[in-house]
Amino acid sequence: MTKIKCAVAQMDPQLGERDHNLHRIEDLLIQATEQGAQLTVFPECATTGYGFPTLGAARAVAETVPGPTTEHLIQVCREHRLSGGGPYVVVGLLEADRQTDHVYNSAALVGPEGLVGTYRKAHLPLLGVDRFTTPGDTGFPVWETAIGRIGIAICYDLRFPEALRVLVLSGADIIALPTNWPDGSQNAPQFVTRTRALENRVFVLACNRCGEESGFWFFGHSQILDPGGHVLAEAEDSETICYAEIDPLAARQKRIVLRPGEFELDTVGDRRPDLYSRLVERR
Numbered sequence: 001m002t003k004i005k006c007a008v009a010q011m012d013p014q015l016g017e018r019d020h021n022l023h024r025i026e027d028l029l030i031q032a033t034e035q036g037a038q039l040t041v042f043p044e045c046a047t048t049g050y051g052f053p054t055l056g057a058a059r060a061v062a063e064t065v066p067g068p069t070t071e072h073l074i075q076v077c078r079e080h081r082l083s084g085g086g087p088y089v090v091v092g093l094l095e096a097d098r099q100t101d102h103v104y105n106s107a108a109l110v111g112p113e114g115l116v117g118t119y120r121k122a123h124l125p126l127l128g129v130d131r132f133t134t135p136g137d138t139g140f141p142v143w144e145t146a147i148g149r150i151g152i153a154i155c156y157d158l159r160f161p162e163a164l165r166v167l168v169l170s171g172a173d174i175i176a177l178p179t180n181w182p183d184g185s186q187n188a189p190q191f192v193t194r195t196r197a198l199e200n201r202v203f204v205l206a207c208n209r210c211g212e213e214s215g216f217w218f219f220g221h222s223q224i225l226d227p228g229g230h231v232l233a234e235a236e237d238s239e240t241i242c243y244a245e246i247d248p249l250a251a252r253q254k255r256i257v258l259r260p261g262e263f264e265l266d267t268v269g270d271r272r273p274d275l276y277s278r279l280v281e282r283r
Helices: 018-034 055-059 068-079 155-159 161-169 187-200 248-252
Strands: 004-010 039-041 088-097 102-111 114-120 142-145 148-152 174-178 203-207 210-213 216-219 223-225 231-234 240-246 256-259 263-265
Touching (some): 039 174, 068 088, 068 102, 088 114, 088 148, 088 174, 102 148, 114 148, 148 248, 187 203
Parallel strands (some): 174 203
Antiparallel strands (some): 102 114, 210 216, 256 263
């Protein structure tokens, strides 16, 4: 495996306008792919917007996975296939489960080979559509792809270190993090993304939305971070695509050797799970 080019596509989804948003996603994906991006991450609820007032309003634009969005993006990936692998895309959407009538805040990973996987958001804040969606039941899967091992967390999941740690213990090289950070959440890109990347020695691609919706301002500042917690690329507060070149294999080198035999750190290998039983107990 060699270095890959990745991207975060910061956009301003329009509430309830699924077709409009999908066309915008397609345009940005093609633009990123033409720049050589083998992985492009879009925001949380990129196809629908986030600030729905009721479950019924959200259900009206929710879709199945596989479904129209994933099938369309698979076709785009196939038409713009890259010799080094990909393009792959992670896109946030509202997922309808027709068997249970539940609506999930989900993200799908697709590529030229088809639908790679789907993640349903586990941790739901009292905010926007998450007031009505069903907590995710997928766990935290990691998928092997031609460009590395990819896991997904969504927005508020970032605030729970256990979530990203599980992804890393399952082998993730890259964690895609679609988000909808509103004003008041600036500490997420300022501190939390960097900490999660550093403590797990993993690449984090955090893609926030921008613009105003339902009385909230979303401030952007999408980021690409390396396993040292360094910001390789960061957006401002408007629509844009940020790029970075990364080596996914670097995320598998968990041990930091500063002075051989004298100063070495491994925040994954040096864990003491025998002491952490309280983490899996309910209060």
